[in-house]
Amino acid sequence: MRKMIAGAVLAVGLAGFAGAAEAKGCIKGAVVGGIAGHAVGHTFAGAAAGCALGRHQANKRQRTRDDAVARAAR
Template sequence: MKRALSTLALAAALALTHTVAQAEGCTKGAAVGGVTGHVAGDHAVAGAAAGCAIGHHEAKKKDKAASAAATASQPAGK
């Protein structure tokens, strides 16, 4: 339990050190990854780091897709 709390504290500290644009997806991913790593064994910190990276990557993909959809829906000329 003590290790899980320290992992969550580490994830929160990492999330606060990034700007909002960089941290998008990281907080949720770190929390999920930390819990998953803790359940799997003494891998909570590694799980939090991997979850942060994956969450950030997925958020960037979602933003890129939304941007492409917005560009495609605009008229093709004036």
């Protein structure tokens, strides 16, 4: 119980440092990765990997949208 409370306090504290634009894709990925990681005993590693993957996917979607807008403007 003590670790859960410490983790929650740490998460809330670190959330204050995250910028809104940088968090796109990270939060959903971290939740999914944390749940999957929890199933195998590596909650925080899963959350970190999920965040990285979610951010990568968000960047890829944004590049695709930017390319589509640039092609439409021609």
